[in-house]
Amino acid sequence: MANKVPEHIAIIMDGNGRWAKKRMLPRVMGHKQGADALDRMLNAAGKLGVKHITVYAFSTENWKRTEEEVKGIMGILREYINKYFREYANSDFRVDSIGDLSRLAPDLQEDIARLKEVSKNKTGIHLTIAMNYGGRDEIKRAVQGIAEDVKNGKLEIGDITEELISERLDSYPTPDPELVIRTSGEYRTSNFLIWQTAYAEYYITDKLWPDFTVDDLKLAIEAYQNRDRRFGGRNEG
Numbered sequence: 001m002a003n004k005v006p007e008h009i010a011i012i013m014d015g016n017g018r019w020a021k022k023r024m025l026p027r028v029m030g031h032k033q034g035a036d037a038l039d040r041m042l043n044a045a046g047k048l049g050v051k052h053i054t055v056y057a058f059s060t061e062n063w064k065r066t067e068e069e070v071k072g073i074m075g076i077l078r079e080y081i082n083k084y085f086r087e088y089a090n091s092d093f094r095v096d097s098i099g100d101l102s103r104l105a106p107d108l109q110e111d112i113a114r115l116k117e118v119s120k121n122k123t124g125i126h127l128t129i130a131m132n133y134g135g136r137d138e139i140k141r142a143v144q145g146i147a148e149d150v151k152n153g154k155l156e157i158g159d160i161t162e163e164l165i166s167e168r169l170d171s172y173p174t175p176d177p178e179l180v181i182r183t184s185g186e187y188r189t190s191n192f193l194i195w196q197t198a199y200a201e202y203y204i205t206d207k208l209w210p211d212f213t214v215d216d217l218k219l220a221i222e223a224y225q226n227r228d229r230r231f232g233g234r235n236e237g
């Protein structure tokens with residue numbers, strides 16, 4: 001366990017709004033700084049040996065924010081997806097998404113599909129962006145698919161195992177995260193990867209996401225390494 005770097009880190013990038021408010025800036029500026037913070041993190045995480053990063057960019061609840069803010073976040077997503085597309089040929093990272101993309105603007109859906117396709121064989125850091133994502137919504141859609149298969153005789157009720165449910169989630173086949181980082185001092189899961197994080201360690205820091213640095217990432221990994229992960233059983237040693 002000691003010194004093991006988590007293969008998959010999930011991040012709840014919270015505090016962008018507060019970061020902007022402290023500087024009397026529009027909230028969307030906080031999200032822009034947040035996207036830059038993510039860029040710094042991706043470079044560093046790959047070097048540290050992390051293989052997968054999943055970030056919560058837009059939740060199923062975030063539609064309730066003002067139109068201006070929703071537009072602002074969508075604009076940043078579009079800008080970064082296009083930036084990653086321009087860079088993919090000369091870089092080694094793979095980009096994926098989770099969430100119900102059908103509610104996003106059609107051009108954004110196309111840009112995401114195009115980026116996923118061109119980067120799918122890259123072997124460097126694997127970034128999954130959660131967009132219009134909710135853990136309950138993801139499980140609901142998986143259950144609907146399974147129920148459909150039972151109805152059509154493709155599956156028996158006895159075939160429904162935990163593994164099967166995992167396989168029907170958007171995140172499949174990415175392994176479950178071992179570490180969840182949440183910034184800005186909130187102690188909630190906020191419907192993020194609620195199935196996949198059943199055994200994950202949480203690292204919560206008061207830092208606002210745009211202020212989160214590579215040193216903070218290292219601190220989070222060290223904290224994870226110092227935890228005693230028991231998985232409900234004996235210490236794995």
Ligand code: FPP
Nearest residue numbers: 013014015016017018031034035057080129
């Ligand atoms: C939470 O902070 C953050 C969000 C709801 C949006 C995060 C989105 C980005 C950083 C852009 C992502 C870009 C890419 C490329 C994936 P908050 O607004 O809830 O902050 P607050 O709690 O201080 O108000």
